[in-house]
Amino acid sequence: MADLRVNIAGVPFENPLIAASGTFGFGHEYQEFYPLSTLGGISCKGITLKERPGNPPPRIAEAPGGMLNAVGLQNPGVDHFIEHDLPWLKQQGTVVIANIAGNTPEDYCAMAEKLSDTDVDMIELNISCPNVKQGGVQFGTSCAGVGGITEAVRKYCKKPLMVKLSPNVADIGEIAAAAEAAGADAISMINTLTGMRIDIRTRRPIIRNNTGGMSGPALLPVAVRMVWQASQRVKIPIVGMGGISKWEDAVEMLLAGASALQIGTVFFTDPYAPVKILDGLNRYLDERNIKSVTELTGGIQPW
Amino acid sequence: MKYDVKPCRILYKREIAQGIFDFLLDAEDFAKAAKPGQFVHILVPGKTLRRPISICDIDAEAGTLRIVFQIRGEGTEILSQMKIGDHMDVLAPLGNGFDLGDTNRKALFVGGGIGVPPLLGAAKKFGKNATVAVGFRNKETAILEADFARAGCRVFVATDDGSMGHHGLVIDCAKDVEADVIFACGPTPMLKAVCELAKERGIPCQISLEERMACGIGACLGCATPLLREDGTQYFGHVCKDGPVFDYTKVVL
Numbered sequence: 357m358a359d360l361r362v363n364i365a366g367v368p369f370e371n372p373l374i375a376a377s378g379t380f381g382f383g384h385e386y387q388e389f390y391p392l393s394t395l396g397g398i399s400c401k402g403i404t405l406k407e408r409p410g411n412p413p414p415r416i417a418e419a420p421g422g423m424l425n426a427v428g429l430q431n432p433g434v435d436h437f438i439e440h441d442l443p444w445l446k447q448q449g450t451v452v453i454a455n456i457a458g459n460t461p462e463d464y465c466a467m468a469e470k471l472s473d474t475d476v477d478m479i480e481l482n483i484s485c486p487n488v489k490q491g492g493v494q495f496g497t498s499c500a501g502v503g504g505i506t507e508a509v510r511k512y513c514k515k516p517l518m519v520k521l522s523p524n525v526a527d528i529g530e531i532a533a534a535a536e537a538a539g540a541d542a543i544s545m546i547n548t549l550t551g552m553r554i555d556i557r558t559r560r561p562i563i564r565n566n567t568g569g570m571s572g573p574a575l576l577p578v579a580v581r582m583v584w585q586a587s588q589r590v591k592i593p594i595v596g597m598g599g600i601s602k603w604e605d606a607v608e609m610l611l612a613g614a615s616a617l618q619i620g621t622v623f624f625t626d627p628y629a630p631v632k633i634l635d636g637l638n639r640y641l642d643e644r645n646i647k648s649v650t651e652l653t654g655g656i657q658p659w
Numbered sequence: 660m661k662y663d664v665k666p667c668r669i670l671y672k673r674e675i676a677q678g679i680f681d682f683l684l685d686a687e688d689f690a691k692a693a694k695p696g697q698f699v700h701i702l703v704p705g706k707t708l709r710r711p712i713s714i715c716d717i718d719a720e721a722g723t724l725r726i727v728f729q730i731r732g733e734g735t736e737i738l739s740q741m742k743i744g745d746h747m748d749v750l751a752p753l754g755n756g757f758d759l760g761d762t763n764r765k766a767l768f769v770g771g772g773i774g775v776p777p778l779l780g781a782a783k784k785f786g787k788n789a790t791v792a793v794g795f796r797n798k799e800t801a802i803l804e805a806d807f808a809r810a811g812c813r814v815f816v817a818t819d820d821g822s823m824g825h826h827g828l829v830i831d832c833a834k835d836v837e838a839d840v841i842f843a844c845g846p847t848p849m850l851k852a853v854c855e856l857a858k859e860r861g862i863p864c865q866i867s868l869e870e871r872m873a874c875g876i877g878a879c880l881g882c883a884t885p886l887l888r889e890d891g892t893q894y895f896g897h898v899c900k901d902g903p904v905f906d907y908t909k910v911v912l
């Protein structure tokens with residue numbers, strides 16, 4: 357058994373696999389399959405200052421090698437999360453990450469302040485949700501935006517702060533550097549890539565929001581490339597995600613420069629995916645006599 | 660076990676109408692746990708999203724589940740090509756089934772097209788107390804009417820072109836049926852007419868809805884459908900977890 361433990365911004369994880377925000381709810385549904393401590397951590401469904409109803413249906417479309425979603429951050433609000441979900445989650449033996457989104461910097465700051473007084477382990481700043489008019493992505497697509505919001509939240513955030521980056525940008529390295537310079541403790545990437553599907557019979561977009569966020573296996577090469585580029589610009593740890601569905605993908609993402617991983621869409625294909633990925637990762641490390649998974653991070657040998 | 664993922668061997672398979680397939684799955688644990696109206700979420704090899712299909716019938720003793728589905732796109736096409744002896748990767752049983760209540764009541768079942776299969780298991784529980792009104796495009800697409808009859812139910816068939824049974828809408832057959840409760844599944848215009856009927860009669864009515872799904876268990880919030888609160892305001896509930904069967908007074912069609 358290799359050592360699968362990782363440490364991200366001072367937070368110890370039993371293993372590098374974290375459930376990606378929005379794909380795992382607040383954990384209740386998946387504990388039917390395995391104890392939540394199977395996962396190193398859980399990034400909870402994105403929460404906002406006030407309850408949000410979400411977008412009208414349809415919210416889901418399939419795509420070659422993946423899917424689109426436009427859930428629109430349906431959630432019960434930060435106070436409900438703190439009162440009802442967090443206490444239970446904290447007893448599950450896994451790292452609990454709050455994923456927050458807002459319309460204004462004030463929203464983000466207010467949430468960071470509230471969550472700083474709880475025993476949540478980490479805060480993930482979602483400035484990359486493409487599915488709501490003001491879901492933070494307006495902060496996430498320019499260096500000034502990313503730097504500004506990170507710096508503002510930093511002042512109120514007493515927890516380790518992870519900034520989740522959008523792939524819908526021209527230069528991911530610049531954006532990552534802006535987050536680091538503004539005080540981020542870690543970066544997670546990537547959020548979904550904006551996409552669209554059209555029903556050719558009705559000529560209507562399948563998703564009621566017209567566009568949706570693309571996720572799933574087809575995203576993997578884009579995510580690996582972006583993690584690699586970002587890792588060359590920042591010293592803070594990167595939590596890599598986007599299309600991981602097999603242990604081989606997980607190894608790839610670590611080699612590209614990730615220190616931990618998130619998996620999302622693969623839960624829909626196979627709820628048992630994390631068990632299989634961890635198993636494969638373990639075997640890969642053992643067969644090569646690699647003592648700790650941390651040795652893989654950035655182990656790529658580029659041409 | 661609330662639900663789980665298991666490989667289920669295909670015991671039997673038949674194309675019961677053009678493009679409509681009947682599969683019998685070896686699924687001992689699921690058959691014990693499942694209720695009529697619940698659904699299964701089937702992995703399509705090579706696809707990211709599973710396909711939700713209603714449970715048509717349950718044989719707890721034999722340990723089998725029956726599903727009947729129509730080819731609607733690539734996913735159902737691939738599933739339809741699976742052979743006897745192959746295994747389907749099934750996440751089940753999901754959702755809330757029909758709340759059957761007292762099966763000595765007179766029940767009316769109304770189904771349209773591929774909305775007919777989810778009703779069979781429930782209608783069987785009512786046996787001769789069930790009247791089943793089912794509508795199809797034509798004689799060639801009519802399915803399961805003999806299965807309902809074999810279970811003792813009184814059956815009315817309607818077709819759009821009159822090639823079988825009543826020439827017209829299924830709701831015409833349902834209108835004069837004496838009933839204490841209604842169960843329905845089918846296209847939205849049909850469901851609207853059924854809800855009208857329930858309202859006129861002042862009897863309870865449960866309908867089964869569809870929505871595009873990802874997780875199938877209530878985690879992703881993908882399968883939203885507008886529902887009504889007690890005070891009449893709307894919110895988005897989720898078909899996989901809150902449904903797929905709903906009290907008709909709670910839905911917005």
Ligand SMILES: Cc1cc2nc3c(=O)[nH]c(=O)nc-3n(C[C@H](O)[C@H](O)[C@H](O)COP(=O)(O)OP(=O)(O)OC[C@H]3O[C@@H](n4cnc5c(N)ncnc54)[C@H](O)[C@@H]3O)c2cc1C
Pocket residue numbers: 417418698708709710711712713714727728729730731732733734735736773776777868869870871872898903
């Ligand atoms: C609770 C529930 C029970 C169902 N029961 C049955 C049944 O018993 N028999 C039957 O024939 N069909 C049933 N359906 C519909 C069935 O799920 C779709 O026809 C099927 O998913 C289409 O897949 P496809 O790949 O062939 O089509 P495609 O159009 O290629 O599918 C693309 C994507 O859209 C989704 N999708 C397309 N149409 C529907 C739809 N009507 N409902 C939900 N998702 C859809 C697919 O799941 C897939 O993710 C049910 C749907 C739900 C939600």
Ligand SMILES: Cc1cc2nc3c(=O)[nH]c(=O)nc-3n(C[C@H](O)[C@H](O)[C@H](O)COP(=O)(O)O)c2cc1C
Pocket residue numbers: 376377378379401402403425427429455482485520546547548570571572573575597598599600618619620621622873879881
């Ligand atoms: C249905 C769904 C809902 C999502 N909701 C959120 C969210 O609330 N907040 C967030 O930061 N990311 C959200 N995401 C993005 C994922 O966390 C992740 O970044 C993305 O799906 C890529 O990873 P994957 O390919 O492993 O799914 C969502 C993704 C999906 C599929």
Ligand code: FES
Pocket residue numbers: 871872873874875876877878879880881882883897898899900
């Ligand atoms: S399909 Fe995920 S919540 Fe219903």
